[in-house]
Amino acid sequence: MSESLPIVDIGPYTAGPLALEEKLRIAKQLDQACRTWGFFYVKGHGIEEGLIQKVRELAREFFSQTTEEKSKISIYNSDKARGYQKLAESVTKGKADWHEALDYYREPNELEDLLKSKGALYGHNQWPETPTEFKSTYELYINKMKILGIQIMRLMALGLDLDEHFFDRFVDDPFWVIRVIGYPNLRTKPDTLLVENKDSFVGEVGISCGEHTDYGCLTMVNQDNTQGALQVRSPAGQWIDANPIEGTFVMNLGDILKIWTKGRYQSTLHRVMNTNSDYRISVPFFFEPNFRAIIKPLEGLKTEGDVETREFLYGDHLISKVNYNFQPSPIPTLGPKAD
Numbered sequence: 001m002s003e004s005l006p007i008v009d010i011g012p013y014t015a016g017p018l019a020l021e022e023k024l025r026i027a028k029q030l031d032q033a034c035r036t037w038g039f040f041y042v043k044g045h046g047i048e049e050g051l052i053q054k055v056r057e058l059a060r061e062f063f064s065q066t067t068e069e070k071s072k073i074s075i076y077n078s079d080k081a082r083g084y085q086k087l088a089e090s091v092t093k094g095k096a097d098w099h100e101a102l103d104y105y106r107e108p109n110e111l112e113d114l115l116k117s118k119g120a121l122y123g124h125n126q127w128p129e130t131p132t133e134f135k136s137t138y139e140l141y142i143n144k145m146k147i148l149g150i151q152i153m154r155l156m157a158l159g160l161d162l163d164e165h166f167f168d169r170f171v172d173d174p175f176w177v178i179r180v181i182g183y184p185n186l187r188t189k190p191d192t193l194l195v196e197n198k199d200s201f202v203g204e205v206g207i208s209c210g211e212h213t214d215y216g217c218l219t220m221v222n223q224d225n226t227q228g229a230l231q232v233r234s235p236a237g238q239w240i241d242a243n244p245i246e247g248t249f250v251m252n253l254g255d256i257l258k259i260w261t262k263g264r265y266q267s268t269l270h271r272v273m274n275t276n277s278d279y280r281i282s283v284p285f286f287f288e289p290n291f292r293a294i295i296k297p298l299e300g301l302k303t304e305g306d307v308e309t310r311e312f313l314y315g316d317h318l319i320s321k322v323n324y325n326f327q328p329s330p331i332p333t334l335g336p337k338a339d
Helices: 020-036 049-063 067-073 109-118 134-159 255-260 314-325
Strands: 007-009 039-043 083-085 100-105 177-184 192-196 200-204 209-212 218-223 230-233 239-241 248-253 270-272 279-287
Touching: 007 020, 020 039, 020 134, 049 100, 049 134, 049 177, 049 218, 049 279, 067 083, 109 314, 134 177, 134 218, 134 279
Parallel strands: 007 039
Antiparallel strands: 039 248, 083 100, 100 177, 177 279, 192 200, 209 270, 218 248, 218 279, 230 239, 230 270
């Protein structure tokens, strides 16, 4: 029997007031998915299908423009994190990823001076002039995804036998990230590519996105109907497809939740290989802790496997990842990873 990702229906929880017994029933299902897979489908998320589709349509419209037009909002105009990345400007494990992307983060606001002093994420988001509805649609979508992220964290708290609102103080001003990603078919990729940005060099091109775990908290993937692209390493060690299921998001846990739960929750390897469509669209939303949140392994949980047990500031964790990504290398690794 082939393996498949679990499906967790949170609809009764997102719909409104619910008895504690029913909340706990859903929370235990989510807890099981987090413990065994770290990757799952979420049904009943409460976000309108029309908005979800519009987000993908606008992404496709943006990427259909010329490279010259898209590069008007290049990451090199800002802080090397916010904006457009051309094909192969992102890298995993030394090989360029065959995708292009737009990256947005929570605006720096009151953190701007601090971020400038650390040399990362101090810039402002760059929005395209075309499509004209892009910014307003994405801002609406981001606000709804932040609410969903808090709801998932509350169910996780119940599944961990904590107060439902335990995580609220850590995620009530999340330093979110959203990636808008376009994947050409892998048959179009060269073996090597001359990359031209601030420097020019020849780099080896890998797959659509090389295997990795996400370094943050919770990822929610809005993907088109391409089959066989997003692939997940199963508990048995096999690569399985995380194909889109109508009415759901694919969700996965990042390294932060593995650390927070002392290894009880899994941060699972995944990759992207687009061989089945001419151009795949995926828009992962990364729900992250507050910049100043202190991440401390939860008391009362047994340490499971090889996992960090130190206490740290989330913002320092984020900056260390971003600064590492921006160190000089044959190909720059930019921003969060892709799904």
